[in-house]
Amino acid sequence: MSDTTTTTTTTTTGGFTGDPAAALTVTGASGCCGTTPSAAVTEPTATSSAPCCGTAAEATAEGSCCGSAAKTEAAAAGHGCCE
Amino acid sequence: MNTPTIGPGGLDRLLAGIDADRMTATVATLAGPAFTGRRAGSPGGLAARTWLDRQMAVLGAQVTTAPFEVRAVPQIHAAPEATWHDGNGSHSLVFGRAVMPHPASADLPVVRRGGLAVAGSGDPVGRWLLVPAGMSLFDAYGHADGAAGLLIARDTDPDGWHYTVLAGSDPGPLPILTLDRATHTTMTTAAGTGVGWLAATTPIRRVDVTAANLHATWPQTSGAGVQVLLTAHFDGVGDHPGLRQPAASDNATGVAVVLEAARILVPALPEGIGLAVALLDAEEVGALGSAHHAGQLRRAGATPLVINVDGAGHLGAAAAVEAGGPVHRLLALLDQAGRHTGLSLTAGPVASDNRRYAAAGLAAVGIGAGMGGYHSPADTPERVDPATPAAVCRLVVATVWLTATSTSTLSSLIGD
Numbered sequence: 353m354s355d356t357t358t359t360t361t362t363t364t365t366g367g368f369t370g371d372p373a374a375a376l377t378v379t380g381a382s383g384c385c386g387t388t389p390s391a392a393v394t395e396p397t398a399t400s401s402a403p404c405c406g407t408a409a410e411a412t413a414e415g416s417c418c419g420s421a422a423k424t425e426a427a428a429a430g431h432g433c434c435e
Numbered sequence: 436m437n438t439p440t441i442g443p444g445g446l447d448r449l450l451a452g453i454d455a456d457r458m459t460a461t462v463a464t465l466a467g468p469a470f471t472g473r474r475a476g477s478p479g480g481l482a483a484r485t486w487l488d489r490q491m492a493v494l495g496a497q498v499t500t501a502p503f504e505v506r507a508v509p510q511i512h513a514a515p516e517a518t519w520h521d522g523n524g525s526h527s528l529v530f531g532r533a534v535m536p537h538p539a540s541a542d543l544p545v546v547r548r549g550g551l552a553v554a555g556s557g558d559p560v561g562r563w564l565l566v567p568a569g570m571s572l573f574d575a576y577g578h579a580d581g582a583a584g585l586l587i588a589r590d591t592d593p594d595g596w597h598y599t600v601l602a603g604s605d606p607g608p609l610p611i612l613t614l615d616r617a618t619h620t621t622m623t624t625a626a627g628t629g630v631g632w633l634a635a636t637t638p639i640r641r642v643d644v645t646a647a648n649l650h651a652t653w654p655q656t657s658g659a660g661v662q663v664l665l666t667a668h669f670d671g672v673g674d675h676p677g678l679r680q681p682a683a684s685d686n687a688t689g690v691a692v693v694l695e696a697a698r699i700l701v702p703a704l705p706e707g708i709g710l711a712v713a714l715l716d717a718e719e720v721g722a723l724g725s726a727h728h729a730g731q732l733r734r735a736g737a738t739p740l741v742i743n744v745d746g747a748g749h750l751g752a753a754a755a756v757e758a759g760g761p762v763h764r765l766l767a768l769l770d771q772a773g774r775h776t777g778l779s780l781t782a783g784p785v786a787s788d789n790r791r792y793a794a795a796g797l798a799a800v801g802i803g804a805g806m807g808g809y810h811s812p813a814d815t816p817e818r819v820d821p822a823t824p825a826a827v828c829r830l831v832v833a834t835v836w837l838t839a840t841s842t843s844t845l846s847s848l849i850g851d
Contacts, residue, residue, distance in 0.1 A: 367774035368756070372766040374782035375758035375800065 445703075446836050450776065452699050453832065455825040461490075461691035462824070463816045465669065466681035473682055474601070474673025475505055475717040475724075476644020483669055487649055487690070487714055494698055496651035496712070503648075503727040505717050507641035509538045509601055514676045515636050516546055517612065519622060522630035531678045531812065533618045535597040536639040537587060537611035539572065539604040547610065548634035549583030551626035563633040565623045576607060584610035584637065588619035596811035599672040599680060602721045610637035646670070646716035648724045653701050653710060660707035663835050664739035666725065666788055667693045668718030672810050683816040684748025684806040688824045690714060692744045695824075696831040708839040711739065715788050718745070725788030729795035740765050741799035742834060745787035747827040748819045749805040754827065755783030757801045759793020765800055765834075768841060772833035778826050802827060 368375075464470075464486065471479030484500070491498045515536055517528040528534040554564040555574075560581035566572070568588065575585055591597055597613060612635060614622065625631030649669075667689030671682025681687075697712050704710055715724035725743075732739070742765075758766055773780045785801030792799035804827050807818025 365774070366777040366779050367770045367772075368766075368780045368782070369753060370782065372756075372770045372780075372782075373763065375756045375766060376762065378755075378757050378782050378784050 446775070446833060446840075449699055449703055449832055449836060450829050453695060453825060453828050455821045457698075458688075458691035458695050458824045458828065459816075459819070459821050461694060462683050462687040462819055465687035465690060466683040466814075466816045468679065472674040472680040473669060473671040474508065474510070475646040475670045475720055476508055476642065477673055479673070480646070480670055480716065484647060484649060484714075484716070487669060487694075490694055491649065491651040491697070491712065491714075494651075494653075494694070494701060496653055496697070496701075499650045501648045501650060501727065501731065502645050503717075503723065504643065505646050505720055505723055506643050507605070508644055508720055509603075509639055510642050510673070511536055511639050511675045513544065513636070513638040514678075515612070515638055517633065517635040519551070519625075519633040519635075520631060521621070521625040522628055528614070528618065528635075531597055531675065532591070532595050533615050534635075535589070535599075535613045536637040537585075537613050538600050538602075538639070539606050540584075540611035540637045540639050541606055541609055542640045543584070543610040543635075543637040546634050546636055547583050548632060550629075551622055551631035551633060553623060553626050554578045554582075554585070563635070565619060565626055567623075572604070572607075572611075576609070579609060582609060583633075584612065584635070586619065586622065586633070587611060587613050588616045589613040591615050592809060592811050592813055594808070594811065594813040596813055598810045599675070600810070601672055601719045606639075606641065610635070612637060646724060648716055648728055649712075649714040650728075651697070651712040651714075653697075655701070655704075660709060661838055662709040662711065662737070662739040663838055664711045664713060664741045664792075665693045665696060665831065665835075666713045666715055666728075666741060666743040666792075668715040668722075668724060668745065668788055670716050670719055670724070671814075672719050678812055680810070680812055681815050683814050683819050684746055684808055685810065685814055686718070686745050687816075688747035688819055688827075689744035692747050692824050692828045692831060695828050696835070699828075699832050700835055704835070705839040708835070709739075710835065718788055722788050722791050725791035729791045729797070732792075732797065733795045738797060740838065741789060741792040741797050742831055743785070743787055743789035743792070743799065743801045744803075744827060744831065745785060745789075745801060746803040746806050747824040748807040748814075750820065750823040750826060751805050753779035753781040754802055754804040754830070755785055756780050757783065757785040757789060757803075758799070759790060760796055760798045762793075762798040762800060765798050765838075768834050768837045769800060769830070771837050771841060772830050775837075776826070776829040776833050778830045780830075802830070
């Protein structure tokens, strides 16, 4: 291992705009990704039925696991969505 | 094993070697017509996987293929026909813009004609039912005994295309079409007059397929120490009959980033750090490739740090980062790399393969840096800003480099 501080002093912009640990608790992170009932493998099991973005009510109303309005917003914002 | 130059000079020399043009070419190839949108289990998906296998072999990798079965992948097998009449004249609905078979639709390959009605109002028998806003598909079925089919409103993208969805509910007994909101509103009005009708098909079926991940390792980077796994899914939602869906931003860009990062890092990695790459299949049908791989890693007792890239098409103010598992040190390194490369990061949902690895207990981050288009014909290579994959690649290379050279971490209650 080496001195680490010298590797990061050349630029002061960039990096997390807030607490990096906030990435552990992002809204929507309980996501639907991989929980679809229409395509399945045996491992690992699904852990959540929440929508990956949007509200559960919106997703249910559209017969999808992800509300399309929220999906549009997420895609436009660059966050993407699992479906 | 290499003896790298530690410090800003060593890293900056690596970063200077990142080739944006190479990534642009990779995106263009993966998004090209030969790979037909790369839906899992499709001939185009297999062709893409074969091409990627060769690309990683060129980088000196030992490449293995890990197949797995996927059940019931939706496939629109013909352009749907849809013509409706408002009492004064008929209107053809354009596939992909005004109309799309719903992923939970029954397969209706021959035209079915029926009057228009609103679900929950009047006799449904033999009619196409417009499902009002706020009514769930489940509830709509409760009003649809004997109906010809269901019509659901959906938002379209800024270019007016319907999104293609592969993950979703199992099909029910009725044909279902999604309509753009303006068409749905107009047809709902016509349904109120009692004279409107629709003649339409919903040609959609489910196919059981074999998908496969590609795993790459390099002998010179497989020693003991910290292991880093770079991942990106190579599958897309696939072309429809007569509609190309190139899947450039999602996720040819992520694949391009990972390949370029590996090209830069493999010859230069310091001692004590191992590098592996997994190019994942079947993300679009529910992150099944990463589910398969995460299970393999768990059974093997492997605990790599996972960096997943999904969407590096058009960077906004900052790249989104979602983290899971014992990831505090990796987040600290990512932050450090972001500051070094000048890429701003923000906590945000990246609903992708990283979640499968995190759910398996691994330290995993997902990085998303915007889509030029998304799950539609608008997701073309021309919509990819070449500066975006380059910026994300710099971030990834710097993070891996710092994994070997930095002791940074964040305060963690669980001590990771």
